[in-house]
Amino acid sequence: MTTLENDHLRVVIQPKGAELTSIFHKPSGIEHLWQADPSIWGWHAPNLFPVVGGCLNNQLLIGGETYPIERHGFTRQSVFENTESTRTHAIFSLRSSDATRVHFPYEFEFQIIYELDGPKLTVTYRVVNEDEQTIFFSVGAHPAFAVPxxxxxxxxxxxxxxEKAESLETHMLSSGGYFTGETKSVPTVDGNKLPLTKHLFDADALVFKNLESRRVTIRSARHDQRLSVDYLAFPYLGVWAKPGAPFVCIEPWLGCADSEGKPRPIQDKEAIQQLAEGKVFDAAFTITVS
Structure with missing residues (x-):
């Protein structure tokens, strides 16, 4: 385990998946990360790469070949190397290998960088293309925050x-986790508040593709303690919880699940990212506790 700490936060990251396991707010004594009860949902904050969501037939189509891929990709199950660590900063690295090439036939390094600055934790996803061709991928976050x-x-x-008034519209998912092409409006209060209820996620995640906001805050009607997620680099946002469970996931995405129908080659997948030979891709989001 790697621990980062300052006067505001103590953050713990495990090697498997380079996954956050704790975001502890020291002034209030509050643990803000869901503690991965395996009887409900056994994750804290998985990192998603090289796909976000499910792929049709659990396969990627790359260069005319098919490759098996599980929902949200393989990195959440992979062991990362901690290549750099200070009291407030850590870098975790996963490099392509025989194990990754079974699922994703590119040469790459995937880094996850954690940085504490006061009450803020910034998480940066860095993809380095070490191949001799353009590579295609998706990347995203899936942190679960304890509520209440x-x-x-x-x-x-x-x-x-x-952050802004929104006409919320979620893109509906099939029972298999693929987009159906249907949308549904999601009621708000005062234009920008979405009440949390035990039945909000009965039909799976809320997936927003056209938000004006680049910040969403978890707030209580009973006090002013809050947690915000800023996701400037991420155009898609998922919001989810196991129905009835005491957490909510706020998920910035650069990529999304497939739609029902015929599988597409990876370069034609919705919201896919591409990175030229020798180039580096960065995308960051920030969690702030106040």
């Missing part, structure tokens, strides 16, 4: 507050 923050509070005391 405090004892004797209810889940329904909380809401998500978007």
């Amino acid at each position: 923050f405090k004892a004797r509070e209810a889940y329904e005391d909380y809401f998500l507050e978007f």
Whole structure:
């Protein structure tokens, strides 16, 4: 385990998946990350690469060949190397190998960089193309934040507050986790507040593709403690929880699940990223506790 710490936050990251396992707010004594109860949902904050969501037939089509790939990719199951670490900064690295080439036939280095600065934790995804061709990929985050923050509070005391007024529209998912092409409006309060309820996610994740906001904040109607996620580099946002579970995931994405129908080659997948030979890709989001 790697621990980062300052006067505001103590953050713990495990080698498997380079996954956050704790975001502890020291002034309030509140643990803000879901503690991965395996009987409900056994993850804290998986990192998603080289796909986000599910691929039709659990396959990637690359260069006319098919490659098996699980939902959200293989990195959440992979062991990363901690290549650099200070009291407030750490870099984790996963390089292409025989194990990754079974699923994703490119040469790459995938880094996850964690940086503490006051009450802010910045997470940067860095992809280095070490191949002799353009590579294609998706990348995203899936952190689960514990709700409620405090004892004797209810889940329904909380809401998500978007940075701007939004006409929220979620893109519907099939039972297999693929987009159906249908959308549904999601009611808000005061134009920018989405109340959290135990049944909000009965039909799976809310997937927003056209938000104006680049920040969403978890807030309570009973106090002013809050947690914000800023996702300037990520055009898609997923919001999800196991129905009835005491957490909510706020998921910045550069990529998304496939749509029902015929599989597409990787370069034609929705929201796919491409990176030329020898180039480096960076995308960051920030978690702030206040």
